[in-house]
Amino acid sequence: MIRNAGAMMRRTLQDVPQSGLLKAARVMSLVSVVAAAIVALCAVNVLTVWPVAYITPVNWSFDLGCVSCRKGLPNKNFVLFGKPDPNDGAGQVEQRLDMNCSELKKKLIDQDLSKCAWTPHTLSKDEVAARNRRLLTPENLFKASIRTVLWSIPVLILARGLLEASRCLNGLAAGRYFEVDTVTHLRNFATSGLLYVLLSPCMPILGNVILHAEEAIMQLYRERWPPDEIHYFWPVPLDFSPDNFGIAKTFSEFLVGLYALTLTIIATVMARASTIVEDHAEII
Amino acid sequence: MRIRVALNVMMAERNVKSKDLAAFLGITEANLSLLKQGKVKGVRFETLEGICEYLNCEPGDILRLEKRSEG
Secondary structure, three states, X not given: OHHHHHHHHHHHHHHOOHHHHHHHHHHHHHHHHHHHHHHHHHHHHHHHHHHHHHHOOOOOOOOOOOEEEOOOOOOOOEEXXXXXXXXXXXXXXEEEEEOOHHHHHHHHHHOOOOOOOOOOOOOOHHHHHHHHOOEOOHHHXXXXXXXXXXXHHHHHHHHHHHHHHHHHHHHHHOOOOOOHHHHHHHHHHHHHHHHHHHHHHHHHHHHHHHHHHHHHHHHHHHHHOOOOOOOXXXXXXXXXXXXXXXXXXXXXXXXXXXXXXXXXXXXHHHHHHHHHHHHHHOEO | OOEEEOHHHHHHHHOOOHHHHHHHHOXXXXXXXHHHHOXXXXXXXXXXXXXXXXXXXXXXXXXXXXXXXXX
């Protein structure tokens, strides 16, 4: 059956007008290179923009960072009053008070601090947790880096696959249908697509496992050596979390999987066919 | 592989030149040389028929099964 499939494929390829085939292969090769470049640029963008967003004060307009009340230290709550510097956007600490949250609440009532849009008493638990995730701390930078790198791995694999597709199409354009190089490139393309589809849903899971493990370790660390440093709030765009990039959950992702599987089968048939062709050449 | 090609012997016995046999079979001398050395993966019935016809022999005279060495 495989021999027939190989012969049929070869006949089909021979039937296609050479000039049309060459043209199509060259165009597809170009498209693949462009697609690979775009995908690679996306990965590079993610690799650079996300960590930068965590360390760059981009939007002070929602008064985040105005007041911070540390939790976990009942007698030593730090209260910070800060405001953005209009020149460079960096936060400036105006005042540091050693008081607990009740005292802060009283002070806020006594004084008209309208510039402070929120206090720890007005925030829900979820809001506090959400804002704490954006603290400029080494832990958060680590988390951002882990998420970014894990998201980038499948994307870079896809970019490599597209480059392989380009090389394969170049081989076809040159008339090297069953040569080992062409088939290898096609197989690499298919494998990359399959790896992309398989790895994409696994990476968030892996990321969660790593981050939870890191969080547990940091929790143990904090319990043993309670931190006494002051945390500054550095806001980042709310919708910039890597969690928003859910992969392999849509129909298009299913189609990509189907495409990769089909290509894998074709590549396998072509590989077998090229072996048969080589064997056939040794029969006198 | 235990199949041995005895084409060399048959050609020598009949004093047939490689060039003439290759031309009769429609294959190159290089391929005939590979066939004589047994360095091919198979022989077409068509080729075998041509060889037998040219050398006036049977397929069994050209192809022999080597016996297994004991021990």
